Amino acid sequence: MSDQQYPQFPQYPEQPRYPGQQGPPPGPPYPQYGYGPANYGPPPDNHLVWAILTTVLCCMPLGIVSIVKSNQVASLWAQGLHAEARQAADDAKKWAIWSAATMGILVGLYVVFLIVMIVVFGFAATELTPT
Template sequence: MSNDNPPPGYGENPDPNYGGQPNYGGQPNYGGAPQPNYGAGPGGAKPDSNLVWGILVTLLCCLPLGIVSIIKATKVDSLWNQGDYAGAQQASEDAKKWAIYGIIGGVIVMVLYIIFFVVVGASSM
């Protein structure tokens, strides 16, 4: 007795990887190992740490505020890797904020320094 209708599911492959490992990374996986997801997490793209700005502010403008910026910037990667996406974003914003404060502070000190020497120079003549 011949049956022309195969049983349901016969000949269909429910696995889109055709026998490979499950695709956890979101990239095409043609039977290889799972691909890690290096892209954006649930919080979006990884925020910039602003570490370079913190270092430049520390070296060129205002040491105390630059150090605070560096400390905040170094927390971004660790918070992101722990899955605290909101904390990483906040640390990035704090690092940027302290770097800006350091730049403003450095400019103010430089202007006051120049004014001081102009006043002292004018009074000595």
């Protein structure tokens, strides 16, 4: 056997100590990788069902934006961007609500239009009939 030297692990400088501090310096001398101690729980609801329903049944452009936002939730959560994933979930919900509200407003305006047309043509028809 030969006396082969193996490479040594790099020596990291010791972290500074503050006056009055006892014991080893706090924390590791270099960054730790892997799973962190924080437990963020399950990912937020992405509201994909509502996004699809509002796209099909309501206002398509706003529903498409809702679908795009809801699809971003899982990938952002997997990347560890939890605040951005929650924001994307909230945005997906907001766009789905706006899509449904837009459809409700349009249906309401159509009903008002029909009532106005019935009233206008109803009066016009009574004035044109000979008596």
